[in-house]
Structures are given as structure tokens and as C-alpha cells.
Amino acid sequence: MSDAVQSLSRFLPELILMGALAVVIVADLFTQRRPLKSSTDLLNGIALVGLLGALVTSWQALGAGEAQPLFASMLADDGLLGVFRPIFCLTSIVVLLLGMRSKELEGVRLGEMLALLLTVTAALMWMAGSVNLVMIYLSLETVSVASYLMVGYLSSDRLSNEASLKYILFGAVSTGAMLFGLSLLYGMTGTLDLYGVRAALAEGAFGPGLLFVLILIAAGIGFKIAAAPFHFWCPDVYTGAPTPVTAFLSVGPKAAGFAVLIRFFYLGMAEPAGGGAIAPVGGADWQMLLMMLAVITMTLGNVAALLQTNVKRLLAYSSIAHAGTMLMAACVLSVDGVQAIAAYLAIYLFMNLGAFAVVILAHRVTGSFEIDSYAGFWKRSPLLTVAMGIFLFSLMGIPPFAGFLAKWYVFAAVINAGLGWLAVIGVLNAAVAAFYYVKVLRVMVIDQETGPTPALAFSRLDLALLVVLVVPNVLGLLFWGSLDRVTEVSQTLLELG
Template sequence: MTASLLFQSVLASLPEIVVVVGACALLILGQLLPKGQGHFLVWGSVAIVLTAGLATLLLAGDVRPAYSGMFIADRFAVFFKGVFYLATVLTFLLSRKYAEIEGIESSEYYVLLLFALSGMMIMASATDLLSIYVGLELMALCTYVLTGFLRSERRSNEAALKYVILGGAATGMFLYGVSLVYGLTGTTSLDGVAIAVANNAGDPGLLLAVVFIVAGLAFKVGAVPFHMWVPDVYEGAPTTVTAFMSVAPKAAGFAVILRVFLNPLVAASNAWIVIAVIAVVTMALGSFVALVQDNFKRLLAYSSIAHAGFAMFGVVAGGADGIASVMLYLLIYAFMNLGIFATIILMRNGDFSGEAIDDYGGLAKSHPGLALLMLLYLFSLAGIPPTAGFFAKFYVLVALVERGFVALAVVAVLLSAIAAYFYIRIVMVIYMREPGEQTYPALTPSVRATLALTAAGTVGIGLFPAWFLKLAQDSVFGG
């Protein structure tokens, strides 16, 4: 690689470099700071992410291939990195008080979040199966550790152990699929694989490779039958980590799915059939099992599974509209899901965890403002107009119908109606019960800012959905 090409590669990956170098610097500085300086860690981490965001915007105008075709900076990557930045910054803001309460206020906590962010950024820009793997594992290893960060809690340790074991198995399946692709096509470049597949359509070996790669990626987005880790990990991890994992890694997984499968590999192997089956089963299981949950975090875990299934319908639709609908869905999901998790974190105060659904009984009478925000987020998650969540589902359904998948669209609507029940059940608990134990939400300025941003996003996209859809459409594979 010449000096000029190296410079271009470094420039294309400047946001990733900013995050990695910033995380290393924060790790060192964190060891030098006296105790009680958690605000420096929070705002230092936010500054690193915002700097990376600025670098990303500066590079957004051009398509920049890098590192011999293994990496690309394009509008598609910029869109997903924006979702990652949003989720990470809001997680840092939520962590300000929560980390102090839980005793996890250390530089390692923030550094691991930053390294997980860098892994997801690599996944969004990766154009080679090997670079996808590097980003995927960097993200995964960090989230494994973050899941078990509450070292004194047994359920956190158990969740981390399950996550590591099942995650390792999923990684093995993904790598086996990659090895099959390389053996059959002689390349791991996505463009090279597409060309080879176009010349060898119908190869059963490629279908087998697709199955293994789908398995590895389905694990990352929590799709059935690779969802077993989600409820335990969501419940056992620190709530701020759960909020982060429910949005950012899921978006990263879909970024890879869109890059890998929306090319001739799908047409040659009929992979869309596999994804369609996974989408239906995933949404059905998430919707039905969530109906009987009493723990708020476990309910949101199955809700996350159901939403992953709905987003997969957009992958099945394919085409520019299908891709854009998935991208918009993930952006909207980031706002409303981080918002609802912010309310759970807000309730955590002293010995009161706020994780049981019954803990929110009569909240409308004791804290009407907080109850109204929860109503907004829950209605959006249920897809009730005119919230942003309605338009997230609407555009996916439109993409399905336009591509001729009317039956799948009907199934998606029916399952959404079932899923709406468990959100409305929580609304009934909030508004139709008498207040129980008196709680005093930890309403800090950083939590106020998070609630304001998530509420503004949930309402704003609901008011101007066409503008945000246009933004997603312009970002499809670089535009």
C-alpha cells in the first residue's frame, strides 16, 4: 500500500481512530483521577463520541474505500454510526447517577462502552467478511464484560457466563459460514462474493454457507432460534448496559445483515425464504412470551425480540425501500427504547429497583409527568399513531406490500396487535391502580436531558416521518 492510499485509508477510518485513541486515553486518565470524579468520565466519554460524530459528518459527502477494499466510509455507514452515537451518548448520560448507585463508577466501564462502539462502527463500514468479524468480536467481547459488571450480583455473573458461551457458539457458526464462502468463491470481499455467486447461481454449498452466516448474525440481533440469551442478559446486566445493548448492537447486526444479504447472494441461494421464516417465528415468540412477564426488563427483552422480527420483514422486502424502512425502524427504535429504559433507570433509587411492573402502579397519581412520558414511549413501541413507532412499522409494511409479500404484511399486522397488549397492560398499571410504595425518582440533569431527547425524537419523527424516510433512502449504500 502506497503512502497516498494509506493516508486515504486513515482518513476514511478517522472516526474509528478517534474513538479508539480516546478510549485508551480515558483508560489511562481514569487511573489517575481521585474517587468521586465520575462526571469527568461521563463528559470525557461524551466529548470523544461527539468528536467522532463531527469527523463522520466531515466525511459524509464522499464514498471512501479503504484498506484494500475491506472498509468503506459511505452514507450507509454514516447513518448507522449516527444511531450508534445516539445510543452511546444517551447511555453515558444515563450512567451518570446509575453508575454511582450501583458502584460501577470506574473508567473501565466507560472505556468498554467506547470500544464496543468502535466495533460497531467497523461493522457498519466493513465490506469484507473478515473485517466484519473483527468489528463483531470487538463489540461482543466488550458487551460480555459489561454484562457481568455487577460482580457482586449472582444474576449478572450468570448472565455474562451464558452470553459468553452462546456468543462463542454463534461466532463459530459465523466463521464456519465465512470459511465455506471463501472455499467456494476464493474471496471474502462482499463485492467479490457477489460476482462469484452471480456466476454460480444455485450452488447448494452457498446455501449451507448462508445458513451458518445467518445463524451467527441472527444471534447478534436476538432472532429466534438464537434468542435464548436475551431475557437473562437483559435482566442480569446493569440497566444502562441493557439499554445500550437493546439498541446499538442490534442496529450493528442489521447493518451487517443488510450489507451481506442484499446482494446476489440472496437471489442465488433463496436466503430470503430463510429470513422470512426467522422473521415470523421471531416476532411470534417475542410477542406471545412477553404477555406473561412480570419483570419489566424481561418484558422489554421479549419486546426487543419481537421488534427484531418486525425489522427483518424489511430485510425480506429488500430493494431500496426495504433497506430504508429497516434503517428508519432502527433509528426510531433507538429513541423509544432508550426512553423507556431511562424511566426504569430513573426509578432506581436506594433499595428500590423499579424492575417489577407492579412497581409502576399508580405512577400517574404520584408522578404524572413521568407517567405521561412512559405513555408516549409505550404507545410508540406498540405502534399507535401518531407516534414515531407507528410510522416505523408502516413503512416496513408498505415495502412488503409493494414487493408482493402481502401475506407476510398481514401476519406482521396480526402479531403487532398481539404485541400491543403487553404495552397497554403497563399503561393500565400506571393509570388505573392506586400508588403503592412511595418512590422518589433520581431525576438528575443528565437523565432529564435523556428523557427530553428521546421524547423529542419519538414525537418529532412522528410529526415529520417523510423527511426522516428520505434521509434513510438517501443513505442506502452510499446513495
């Protein structure tokens, strides 16, 4: 019991989120009869305060104090969790602000949505901290259930319902596969603790049986990060969900999925081999498995994105491609890969949410998500066009934008690990990606608009949001210092156990 009480002090961001959740639920109950605007503003305010509190406490906790296990070794409060907590908080804050400006969510009561957002943010942190098979499954399932509900939030919208249903069906199958894999793993090793699993695997070779288990578990994780061939839900769900939710799904659960991937494979399936490197145990070649996933995911995401005419679908395939790039870094088998993934996610957060912010603001005027509806945007709003240009160039990985830094970290790690051929495939993919990102820009700048062109007006919130998202992309190189802080603490991953 004293262990649980002691753990609470290292559990502050999650506690704040749960507190905010309770307040939002109660406040939602008491404001049912108030006008929609005032009750929504109040609830948004409460949720925002909660998320900001979690962000501040998680930023303070970053790199402070020794790594230590929490709650009888259910979670590990180490550098990896430290890095991911602020990423989740920032994502949710931006998504909350996007939700306030989204036309799709106008006139809808947001109480449940905010409660779901707070829950899912905390659940993402539990995912990133899990070092126990039960915790991995439970936190993943909490994220999934909350995500299904957020996707289907617009109960009067047919597309939103369809997306939610597809998401549930795919989610049920892949978490089922993962759970089966986890239970087989428990049968093989006799323990639920990841460090215990590693110790048990180190003693004997399990060969093909273990590989099968790993494929099942990779299906569950691959579903969360939208890696091919577990990506089929992704385009439809991204298109059907309310756009702020799409923005959230493209960053939050993906980041947490990578945290679980790193923990499961780097801690549970491998042992430290000195110098920050790790060596797989148990006789299953999971590096090859991840490399195959990376190549398929990157290539499929980029090639399919070329054919898209809907900007949400395009960003869906682009997010699949980015998952592939990060998977490349996961094949490195040393903390360099962890560092690259953490840095990539921190930057990806700003560039991808930025692109979605532009999509949401443009939707307010055009009422459409088709790329063709962006024709002539350069004349209607140079500001929005320039912002989109910056986000897309950053996603492409073109210097001097931050996306270049992200790609550079990944490719450096991959090449240093002697996986040159993988890096070559990655570079070829990055070249393909440039085509479809430029296509969007070409429509915005060169194509002439047809029909009436209502003027674009921005509120102060829009401008503030764009500035917050653009600055890290433009000045990525200046933020090197804080990025280094992020990557340094991720090095402590292998300290525990």
C-alpha cells in the same frame, strides 16, 4: 500504504473514538486515588466529549462525498455506513448519560466501562462498514467480547455474572457457527471480498451447500440481532446486565447486526437488478430463509412478552419482536427494505432507550424491576408516567408518535414488494404487542399502590434526558426532513462494486 493514509480522512469518527479510548485508559490510571465522584465525573466527561466529537463528524460525513472503499476494500464508506454511524454515537451518548443516573452503577469505578463503551461504539461502526469476510468476523467478535464484559461488569452481582456467562456460551457457539460458515463460503468462492463472493457465486449454482452456509452465517448475525431461534440468551442477559448496558444491547449491536445482514445478503449474495432491486445469486433461496426467521422472531417475541412480570424481561422480548419486524423489511429485496430498516432503527433508538430511561429512573425510587412495583405511578409522578406512555405508544406504532412512522415504512416496503401475507402476520403481531405494552401502562395508571410511596425527585439531567428522548417520539412527523436525509443516503448502498 498511500491508500491507508487516504482512507484515514474518511475514518474520522472511529479515530476520535480510539483517541478518547486512549485518554480514558490513561486518565483512569491517574485518578485511581482521587475520590470516586470526581474521577467518575472526569472520565464521563472525556468519554462524552469523544462520543460527541464522533457524532458531529459522522453527521457531517453523512451523505457528503462519493461512496468509496477504505483500507484496501476492507470497509465501504457509503450511505449505509453513513446512516449507521450517528445511530451508534447517539445510542452510546444516551447510554452514558443513563449510566450516570443508574442506581446499579453507583459507587462503582466506571473507567473500564467507559473504555468498553468507546471501543464497542467504534467496533459497531466497523461492523456496519465491513465488506470483507475477515472484517465482518473480527468486528463482530470485538463487539461481542466488549459486550460480554459490559454485561458482567458488576462482579459482585450474581445475576450479572450469570448473564455474562450465558452470553459468552451462546456467543461462542453462534460466532463459531458463523466462522465455520464464512470459511466454507471462502472455500466455495476463493475470495474474502464480498464483491468477489458475489462475482464467484454469479458464475455457478451452489444450491443446498450454499443454503447450509447461509444458515450458519445467519446464526451468527441472528445472535447479534436477537432473532429467534438464536435468541435464548436475550431475556436472561437483559435481566442480569446493569440496565444501561441492557439499553445499549437492545439498540447498538442490534443495529450493527442489521447493517451486517444487509451488507452480507444484499451485496454478497445478490446482484443489482436495476431500479434499486436486487436478485439473489448462487441458487440459494435466502429470501425464504429470512422470511421464516422474521415470522418466527416476531411471533415468539410478542407471545412470550405477554407472560412477563419483570419489565426488563418484557423489554427483552419486545426487542426480539422488533427485530422480527425489521427482518420483514430485510425480505424485500430492494433498497426500499434497506431504507425501511434504517428509518426503523433511527426511531427505535429513541423509543426503546426512552423506555429503558424510565425503567432506570423508576428503579432509583422503587429498587425493583417488577412491573407490579409500578402501581400508582400516575399519582407519584405524572411526568414519568406520561413519558413512559409516549415511549410505549411509540413502540406499539400508534399515530401520531414516531413509532407509527417506523412501522409504516416497513409495511409499505413489504406490501410494495408483493409480500402481503407477511404484512398480515406483521399487523397481527403488532396487535398482540399492544396488549403487553398497555399492561404496563394499566399498572402505572389504574392499579393502586400498596405500602409507602416515596416521592419521586428528578435532577436536571433526568429531565434533559427525558426531553431529548421524548421529543423525537412526539414530533416524529416533523423530523420527516432529517429522516428523509437518512433514508435517501441509504439508497446509495448499491453504488460501489
